[in-house]
Amino acid sequence: MTTAAETLRFTSDPQIDGRVSERSFEVMRDGSAIPGILWTPATVDRAVPLVLMGHGGSGHKRNERMLDLGIRFARDRGFAAAAIDGPGHGGRGGLTETTDPAYGAIWQRPNNVADMVADWQATLDALGELDAIDSARIGYWGMSMGTMFGMPFVAAEPRIRAAALGKAGLTGSSVDRSDIAPHFRASAPNVTCPTYFHVQWDDERFDRYSSLFLFDMLGTAEKELHTFPGLHAVTSPEALEGSIAFLARHLTA
Numbered sequence: 071m072t073t074a075a076e077t078l079r080f081t082s083d084p085q086i087d088g089r090v091s092e093r094s095f096e097v098m099r100d101g102s103a104i105p106g107i108l109w110t111p112a113t114v115d116r117a118v119p120l121v122l123m124g125h126g127g128s129g130h131k132r133n134e135r136m137l138d139l140g141i142r143f144a145r146d147r148g149f150a151a152a153a154i155d156g157p158g159h160g161g162r163g164g165l166t167e168t169t170d171p172a173y174g175a176i177w178q179r180p181n182n183v184a185d186m187v188a189d190w191q192a193t194l195d196a197l198g199e200l201d202a203i204d205s206a207r208i209g210y211w212g213m214s215m216g217t218m219f220g221m222p223f224v225a226a227e228p229r230i231r232a233a234a235l236g237k238a239g240l241t242g243s244s245v246d247r248s249d250i251a252p253h254f255r256a257s258a259p260n261v262t263c264p265t266y267f268h269v270q271w272d273d274e275r276f277d278r279y280s281s282l283f284l285f286d287m288l289g290t291a292e293k294e295l296h297t298f299p300g301l302h303a304v305t306s307p308e309a310l311e312g313s314i315a316f317l318a319r320h321l322t323a
Contacts, residue, residue: 124212130160236268
């Protein structure tokens with residue numbers, strides 16, 4: 071059996087800022103390194119819940135949103151949080167624009183969604199063996215591309231206890247570019263954990279009503295639909311706090 075010690079390598083010393091510790095890591099899967107960041111409370115005297123966080127297209131494991139969320143989960147909730155780079159992003163390619171042809175090429179790769187699901191599962195396997203992590207209390211947070219890869223992961227992974235997903239749907243320009251709809255249709259009915267679903271009412275990348283249809287397809291009986299005005303990239307403080315509170319409620323109970 072492969073252990074976390076064999077697959078997980080910390081690539082930096084802990085960086086302590088106030089009540090939060092941040093540390094870079096790599097997880098090996100099939101000979102390739104998955105780069106990530108782990109945030110924890112600066113002092114951990116018991117195993118804590120872990121929230122896995124998927125960044126959006128053109129982002130990376132330590133962009134502004136991931137950093138903000140990692141700090142909030144660790145400082146305000148006493149949780150651990152971890153983010154990894156998506157294919158072609160951050161330490162795996164450095165994409166910074168969804169208009170870059172290289173971004174579209176990601177979605178033409180065979181098995182790209184299955185590969186990212188496997189990356190997340192390998193990451194969870196490794197982090198879940200750490201003494202600081204309560205492997206019975208695992209959550210997932212990911213919007214937009216974080217849902218495009220995250221919904222299939224949540225559907226395939228019974229260890230996920232609650233999820234915050236959204237800014238995604240079955241039709242729209244981002245769907246045309248990525249051909250993600252078949253993956254959503256296959257995975258949504260298999261999402262059985264409590265789920266918070268975020269819809270931007272004026273989203274220019276995912277059609278509003280197809281987002282509502284995707285929410286309706288989720289297999290879980292415990293799901294919440296939250297809609298907010300604004301275009302795709304807009305995230306209000308209320309929306310962000312609502313998704314954090316949802317995960318905290320389900321991972322603390």
